[in-house]
Amino acid sequence: MLSAKPSRFWLNASARIFIPALISIVLFTATIFLYLIPAFEENMMTRKREMIRELTRSVITLIEQLEARVQRGELSIDEAQMEAVRQTAGLRYGPEGKDYFWINDEQPRLIAHPYRPDLIGNDMDDYADPTGKRIFVEFARVVRERGGGYVDYMWQWKDDSDHIVPKLSYVEGFAPWSWIVGTGIYIEDVRAEIEILTRRMSLVCLTILGFIVALLASVTWQGARAEQERLRGLEQIRLREAELAHVTRRALLNELATGLAHELNQPLCAILGCGELSLRQVRAGRATDPETFEALQEVVSQAERAGEIIRRMRNFAARKPTERTVCRIRELVEESLGLVESQARRMSVELQPRFDPQNPEICVDPIQIQQVLVNLAKNAFDAMEQNDPRDRTLTIATRVVEDFVDISLRDNGPGIPADQLDKIFSPFFTTKKDGLGIGLSLSRSLIEAHDGRLRVTPNHDRGMLIVISLPLYRKTA
Amino acid sequence: MDIEPTVYVVDDDEAVRKTLRLLLQSVHIAVKTYGSAGEFLDEFDPTTPGCIVLDVRMPGMSGMELQEKLIADGVKTPVIIVTGHGDVPMAVKAVQRGALDFIEKPFREQQLLDRIKQALQKDAQIRHGEEKTVRLRQRLESLTPREREVLDLVVSGKNTKQIAALFGVSVQAVAAHRERLMRKMGVESVAELVAKMLEVREN
Numbered sequence: 001m002l003s004a005k006p007s008r009f010w011l012n013a014s015a016r017i018f019i020p021a022l023i024s025i026v027l028f029t030a031t032i033f034l035y036l037i038p039a040f041e042e043n044m045m046t047r048k049r050e051m052i053r054e055l056t057r058s059v060i061t062l063i064e065q066l067e068a069r070v071q072r073g074e075l076s077i078d079e080a081q082m083e084a085v086r087q088t089a090g091l092r093y094g095p096e097g098k099d100y101f102w103i104n105d106e107q108p109r110l111i112a113h114p115y116r117p118d119l120i121g122n123d124m125d126d127y128a129d130p131t132g133k134r135i136f137v138e139f140a141r142v143v144r145e146r147g148g149g150y151v152d153y154m155w156q157w158k159d160d161s162d163h164i165v166p167k168l169s170y171v172e173g174f175a176p177w178s179w180i181v182g183t184g185i186y187i188e189d190v191r192a193e194i195e196i197l198t199r200r201m202s203l204v205c206l207t208i209l210g211f212i213v214a215l216l217a218s219v220t221w222q223g224a225r226a227e228q229e230r231l232r233g234l235e236q237i238r239l240r241e242a243e244l245a246h247v248t249r250r251a252l253l254n255e256l257a258t259g260l261a262h263e264l265n266q267p268l269c270a271i272l273g274c275g276e277l278s279l280r281q282v283r284a285g286r287a288t289d290p291e292t293f294e295a296l297q298e299v300v301s302q303a304e305r306a307g308e309i310i311r312r313m314r315n316f317a318a319r320k321p322t323e324r325t326v327c328r329i330r331e332l333v334e335e336s337l338g339l340v341e342s343q344a345r346r347m348s349v350e351l352q353p354r355f356d357p358q359n360p361e362i363c364v365d366p367i368q369i370q371q372v373l374v375n376l377a378k379n380a381f382d383a384m385e386q387n388d389p390r391d392r393t394l395t396i397a398t399r400v401v402e403d404f405v406d407i408s409l410r411d412n413g414p415g416i417p418a419d420q421l422d423k424i425f426s427p428f429f430t431t432k433k434d435g436l437g438i439g440l441s442l443s444r445s446l447i448e449a450h451d452g453r454l455r456v457t458p459n460h461d462r463g464m465l466i467v468i469s470l471p472l473y474r475k476t477a
Numbered sequence: 478m479d480i481e482p483t484v485y486v487v488d489d490d491e492a493v494r495k496t497l498r499l500l501l502q503s504v505h506i507a508v509k510t511y512g513s514a515g516e517f518l519d520e521f522d523p524t525t526p527g528c529i530v531l532d533v534r535m536p537g538m539s540g541m542e543l544q545e546k547l548i549a550d551g552v553k554t555p556v557i558i559v560t561g562h563g564d565v566p567m568a569v570k571a572v573q574r575g576a577l578d579f580i581e582k583p584f585r586e587q588q589l590l591d592r593i594k595q596a597l598q599k600d601a602q603i604r605h606g607e608e609k610t611v612r613l614r615q616r617l618e619s620l621t622p623r624e625r626e627v628l629d630l631v632v633s634g635k636n637t638k639q640i641a642a643l644f645g646v647s648v649q650a651v652a653a654h655r656e657r658l659m660r661k662m663g664v665e666s667v668a669e670l671v672a673k674m675l676e677v678r679e680n
Contacts, residue, residue, distance in 0.1 A: 262534065262561035266490040269583035273496035276586040277503055295499050302492050345489065350536045390537055 021216055025209055032201050041194045048185045049150060052170040059088055059101050059181045063174050081177065085112040098158040101183045108136035115159045129154035130164060139171045143180050148172030157186065241445060242322045248442055249371050253317050256343055263342035264309050267302035274298040312338055322365045326473050329398050329405050330359045332366055336373035337396065347381045348389035354397040360405050361473040364450050372443040376409050376466055379439060383413030404469040412463040424456060482597045483527035486510040487517045489535045497530065500586060514538035523552045526604055528596035532559045533567050544571055553603050555596040613677050616662050624658040627651060631667060632674050
């Protein structure tokens with residue numbers, strides 16, 4: 001029973017603590033990696049795209065100004081174009097200052113490129129990236145169709161001609177000169193930035209995760225310790241209760257002792273009488289008479305009965321560790337009635353047992369349940385003391401109700417005033433002159449320790465009805 | 478009038494009833510056993526001779542209550558009380574109320590049989606005494622009113638002369654009444670007459 005409880009605790013803890021925590025961590029991580037980072041990447045790409053468009057637009061503006069000067073006659077077209085190439089080739093931006101602009105014309109012939117001077121002046125009609133895209137033809141097409149736009153392709157990494165990477169460029173045409181100006185960003189760049197961000201976020205997540213795990217561990221550990229304390233406390237209460245039960249059981253037995261001695265007198269009386277009779281028969285040579293046989297048989301069965309009475313008493317008085325065993329309800333009730341029978345006779349109480357034909361099994365500490373029944377029966381006897389001796393009946397009935405068996409005790413004493421009904425379970429409450437007021441509260445806690453219930457209600461006519469419900473024993477459980 | 482006396486046993490314990498039945502049967506005493514006072518009262522006929530063996534503690538009507546009821550009903554059948562451990566004060570009370578004796582469980586066979594024989598004897602005596610009383614009453618009723626008056630005065634110690642003076646009649650007349658009433662009562666002397674009248678008054 002005790003080993004089952006910690007595992008239930010862990011089951012509980014995982015249901016209450018681990019699973020919600022796990023779910024929130026998963027949600028948190030998923031939000032970061034599946035939503036926030038992609039959104040950030042998207043946003044960054046958008047900004048970069050805007051940036052290269054704006055940058056290209058400013059170079060176009062520069063060329064427009066040069067063209068304006070040509071229009072005003074300040075420069076010749078060649079001078080203006082040389083100036084444009086010179087200025088554009090010198091423009092740099094980007095984190096390392098290595099991002100650049102290039103110029104080609106619509107033919108397409110490369111006019112300016114800071115890192116590929118080898119290609120300047122070449123017709124780029126056949127120039128394709130490793131995927132087979134004819135890049136400059138594509139630039140010319142975009143400009144021809146829309147005046148400008150984005151193109152992605154593979155290109156060397158900045159000034160490193162051996163390193164070919166994906167690139168996104170914006171190109172815009174300058175119609176008066178049939179030029180196309182472009183600049184691009186490296187998608188790797190964005191990826192690198194995103195990677196840095198991802199790494200940083202991962203670190204943050206891991207830190208938070210570690211923190212949460214530590215927190216959970218501490219909470220769980222404290223919970224486990226509290227649970228252990230609670231179990232130890234419960235165990236102590238159980239021990240105390242068993243102790244109290246034992247002490248009150250001894251007191252109960254003391255009260256029953258006179259009656260039980262009387263009870264023992266009955267078989268002794270029969271044994272003595274039948275024994276003497278048998279002796280006399282034997283002396284008279286009538287040893288084989290049926291009367292002798294009958295008398296001797298009575299001696300044996302009454303000796304057994306006496307032994308049974310003593311066994312029952314000793315059993316009841318024993319200080320045994322509380323121990324659940326599977327037993328039948330009827331035998332349990334009969335054993336308890338056996339303990340109070342003599343008291344009932346002394347007090348002229350008629351015991352009326354009524355057993356459910358179903359005789360189910362229950363898993364209980366039989367001594368404790370007997371104690372409860374003996375105690376309640378004795379209370380009932382005391383309650384009926386004011387009745388006429390011919391009007392003292394205690395009915396004890398068993399009844400199976402769904403998963404429980406009810407044991408009811410119905411007396412026809414004066415009952416308990418309604419205003420005291422809620423007090424009768426409080427410890428030390430008693431209506432008796434010499435009562436301690438432990439019986440009923442102890443009875444209830446013993447029954448509740450068996451996952452049962454003890455209810456007290458007034459009868460509809462008079463007296464009290466006490467019902468004990470105990471769970472039926474399930475073989476699979 | 479020679480009906481065999483019966484021992485009535487009232488005890489709620491079956492083993493005790495059986496033991497008493499076996500014991501009494503073995504000494505050829507008729508026995509009837511009852512598990513409760515109610516069963517006994519249903520069947521008991523006070524005119525049959527015998528005695529009652531009664532357990533003090535019984536559910537329903539106890540032995541004490543049964544004894545009380547028998548006294549109230551004027552039953553004269555002797556009662557022997559059987560008690561268990563610790564019930565002696567109760568038994569003493571029963572004896573004070575008129576029970577013949579009490580006997581404590583567990584008892585020896587001889588003890589019980591002695592008590593029962595005593596009880597049956599007493600019962601026989603009572604029944605014999607009652608018969609005599611009945612016969613005396615019949616005789617008394619056969620007297621004339623004057624004879625009855627004379628008888629009362631004789632028993633109270635008056636002589637013939639005093640009675641004659643009291644009634645204002647002759648001594649001879651009183652002597653004749655006296656002779657007749659002595660004959661009717663079946664006595665020889667005044668002393669015998671006084672004894673008989675005492676017996677009547679007792680019962």
